[in-house]
Amino acid sequence: MRHVLIRYGFTSKELMVCLVINRETLPQEKKLVDALCKIEGMTSISVNINRKNTNVILGEETRTVWGSDYITDQIHLRDCDHDFALTDTAIAYHISPQSFYQVNPVQTEKLYSLALSYAGLTGRETVWDLYCGIGTISLFLAQKAKKVYGVEIVPPAIEDARRNAALNGMENVEFFVGKAEEVLPREYEKNQVYADVIVVDPPRKGCDSVCLDTIVR
Numbered sequence: 001m002r003h004v005l006i007r008y009g010f011t012s013k014e015l016m017v018c019l020v021i022n023r024e025t026l027p028q029e030k031k032l033v034d035a036l037c038k039i040e041g042m043t044s045i046s047v048n049i050n051r052k053n054t055n056v057i058l059g060e061e062t063r064t065v066w067g068s069d070y071i072t073d074q075i076h077l078r079d080c081d082h083d084f085a086l087t088d089t090a091i092a093y094h095i096s097p098q099s100f101y102q103v104n105p106v107q108t109e110k111l112y113s114l115a116l117s118y119a120g121l122t123g124r125e126t127v128w129d130l131y132c133g134i135g136t137i138s139l140f141l142a143q144k145a146k147k148v149y150g151v152e153i154v155p156p157a158i159e160d161a162r163r164n165a166a167l168n169g170m171e172n173v174e175f176f177v178g179k180a181e182e183v184l185p186r187e188y189e190k191n192q193v194y195a196d197v198i199v200v201d202p203p204r205k206g207c208d209s210v211c212l213d214t215i216v217r
Contacts, residue, residue, distance in 0.1 A: 003057050009073035010105045014043040016071045018097040022051050033066045044068045046097050062097050070094040077113045077140050091139045093164050098156040100133035112137050115199055121145050125196035130180040135161030137199055142173045150175040151183045181208035188214055
């Protein structure tokens with residue numbers, strides 16, 4: 001056993017447990033699952049295999065051993081529109097073990113509401129959400145933008161993002177699997193896709209210089 005990843009849907013009360021191991025099978029798996037599934041709210045139990053000698057938590061292979069492949073949660077965002085009326089919207093999300101999702105829902109709502117307010121969208125803008133994860137902020141931006149493009153390097157996260165767009169009836173969002181520093185320059189230079197607003201939520205190392213250069217251009 002290398003790690004135990006636990007996720008909790010603060011609105012749905014659903015629980016997810018992902019056991020990260022360094023071999024193909026988990027000893028006493030059935031006994032552990034039988035115990036875990038008795039916990040109130042338990043929705044998804046999975047095993048992730050990670051044999052690499054790195055500080056990366058999750059490996060590439062995940063299998064669900066009990067319940068659903070994901071849990072569902074909602075985030076409420078508050079935004080002042082242009083006549084200073086305060087709007088409160090909720091977006092539902094499917095969250096799988098390998099998808100990035102903010103761990104503090106209270107601060108997430110505050111942070112994303114602030115980003116949405118700063119974006120100042122009027123319904124005419126093309127927006128890029130770089131390092132978009134499961135499309136958390138993308139879908140809120142899509143409510144007030146003409147078109148939103150999301151970019152994320154983790155394929156399962158983009159699968160979740162596309163499902164989340166469908167779940168919330170969002171048709172003006174398009175998601176790309178790949179590195180932001182590759183996708184953004186390619187779409188800008190080759191396909192003439194421009195941006196009125198760009199939102200970035202990069203990893204600790206920050207944005208790649210190629211990505212930053214394209215943002216400036």
